[in-house]
Amino acid sequence: MPPPLPPLEHHPFLRGLSPEQVSAIACGIRELSFPAGALLLREGEQADTLYLLRSGRVVLELNVPGRGTTQLETLKAGDILGLSWLFPPYRWSLDARAVEPVDAFALDASCMRGPTPEHPVLEPALAMRLLRHLYDRLERVRLQRLDVYKAGA
Template sequence: MKSMADLIREHPFLAGLSDEYCELVAGCAKNVVFEPGSYIIREGQPAGQFHLLREGQVSLEVYAPRRGSIVLQTLGANDILGASWIVPPYRWTSDARAVERVRAFAFDATCLRGKCEADPALGYALMKRFVPIILQRVTAARMQSLDLYGASV
């Protein structure tokens, strides 16, 4: 049977992370499952964990009065869910809802932040993985907001 460290090492987000660090972050991880329609995170709630998605689709949503829940973006297998756990005040800025049955690794945020503070090289290794994804998502969100296919751009 595979250990948690073996399992998380297979996730693309952690590709290339040393065995030592995989063992270290595995100590903050557990397997979780979310049924379709259930909320994984809720806007405004403490960002107590982040997730590496293994299976299933997740929609990031915001609620607007008179419009209901608006889907900003969907995520799927191999994506990361949530960056608010890195940045004070550690509160989610959107909802995340399981569209399908979702399997994921959930990492305890306090545990992981503590290990990053204690070993900045681990923190840097994780940030090098987070920042390109966040940058890519910001760029994609800008493009999305341009409504490129609706206008003659």
């Protein structure tokens, strides 16, 4: 019997926020489980959810005609998945597939998206955490594209 998964406010993405901040960010929370192989995001579909991964691994995939499916990066428990809801046209830009059984919180993007009449600005705490996350991902991509293991690289 695996230990119970931590609650929403303990997820690394939200950890340290006040209950008010969490409730301002998180709405329409669903606890979802995906079997291995399931698609969490599908390229081109409407982007309306932020996933906070709680267990398992998800791989980001891109279909390249002639080359098949390319795996770009693995995300895992503690990571967040899906940011295309931030900006128009609000569509997923790649596929995300569960490599093994995945548990996640799904947050309704409509509560976070901004600026809208209802949310004139993005919640500052959320904005900083998204920036931090995107910056980390950017660093990883920079390193990954260096192809450091190539002979003579």
